[in-house]
Amino acid sequence: MFVVSKKSELAEAISRFREEKMQYVGFVPTMGFLHKGHGSLIDQCKKENGLCVCDIFVNPLQFNENKDYVNYPTDIAKDREYLEKLGCQILYIPLKEDIYPSGHIPLKYDFGYLETVMEGKHRPGHFQGVAEVVRILFEIVKPDRAYFGEKDFQQLKIIENLVKQFDFQIEIVSCPIIREPDGLALSSRNVRLTEHERKIAPFIFQQLIWCKEHFIKFSPSDLKKHIQLQFSRHSEFSLEYIEFADRLDLKITKHWDDAKSVGAFIAVRLGNVRLIDNIILF
Ligand code: AMP
Numbered sequence: 001m002f003v004v005s006k007k008s009e010l011a012e013a014i015s016r017f018r019e020e021k022m023q024y025v026g027f028v029p030t031m032g033f034l035h036k037g038h039g040s041l042i043d044q045c046k047k048e049n050g051l052c053v054c055d056i057f058v059n060p061l062q063f064n065e066n067k068d069y070v071n072y073p074t075d076i077a078k079d080r081e082y083l084e085k086l087g088c089q090i091l092y093i094p095l096k097e098d099i100y101p102s103g104h105i106p107l108k109y110d111f112g113y114l115e116t117v118m119e120g121k122h123r124p125g126h127f128q129g130v131a132e133v134v135r136i137l138f139e140i141v142k143p144d145r146a147y148f149g150e151k152d153f154q155q156l157k158i159i160e161n162l163v164k165q166f167d168f169q170i171e172i173v174s175c176p177i178i179r180e181p182d183g184l185a186l187s188s189r190n191v192r193l194t195e196h197e198r199k200i201a202p203f204i205f206q207q208l209i210w211c212k213e214h215f216i217k218f219s220p221s222d223l224k225k226h227i228q229l230q231f232s233r234h235s236e237f238s239l240e241y242i243e244f245a246d247r248l249d250l251k252i253t254k255h256w257d258d259a260k261s262v263g264a265f266i267a268v269r270l271g272n273v274r275l276i277d278n279i280i281l282f
Contacts, residue, residue, distance in 0.1 A: 001080070006098060032056035059099075127154075150175065150278070184198075196236075264278060
């Protein structure tokens with residue numbers, strides 16, 4: 001695996017590959033502390049492209065809480081080993097200055113409605129920061145395909161929108177959520193849970209499963225109230241939101257027959273850790 005930290009070196013390595021091999025370039029952007037969720041994106045990328053490029057960059061612009069940024073876990077040595085094992089060919093670990101040179105002024109993005117609900121509403125500025133780093137990375141890597149996890153479903157919608165707005169010739173490939181055997185969605189942040197919190201964390205997925213199995217007997221607003229009640233009975237959890245939304249445009253579901261496919265989306269604080277998850281209801 002070729003490891004680079006300068007964008008000029010990266011661009012050179014990728015264009016060399018393109019000239020020689022005439023194959024597709026796939027890209028997996030990450031913030032590191034890799035787990036099998038990231039691994040599934042790399043696997044998919046490897047399957048569909050001649051070259052698999054991954055990057056590790058903890059993007060300061062997308063953290064709306066400095067505490068979360070400062071505490072974000074990193075382990076570059078372990079990540080390198082994992083990526084090597086998965087057969088990733090190029091790893092880009094940019095210096096902050098390479099992405100945001102001094103005096104850098106981020107663009108202002110207009111995602112309209114998409115930025116006003118769920119993560120957009122609860123994490124002000126988050127998607128502006130995500131869009132900025134992904135736009136810059138797309139301009140450096142110029143991939144044919146880029147891989148994103150459905151774990152961050154709203155992010156996926158934002159990226160699809162970004163690609164349209166900027167007319168990037170990049171296919172966005174979405175990959176299913178990878179979970180622990182007890183249902184907890186894999187996340188780099190899980191390591192920050194205490195032993196007790198980790199033990200009870202699958203409660204979040206259990207509530208989503210409950211929604212999937214029982215939604216038909218409730219109206220969306222009654223189901224929401226039911227889930228809010230369940231969380232209020234467990235003082236360790238602080239439910240930020242539970243929403244049911246159209247998986248196409250994230251419009252909030254008022255009646256189940258409003259949309260062809262509806263997902264349940266949840267954000268919960270457990271101790272010092274904020275966890276998100278979602279499930280397809282139908
Ligand atoms: P992150 O490093 O958390 O920014 O995530 C990098 C990419 O991995 C994003 O596209 C995430 O949606 C995806 N990802 C993170 N966790 C999972 C998971 N449990 N299953 C599938 N994809 C994931």
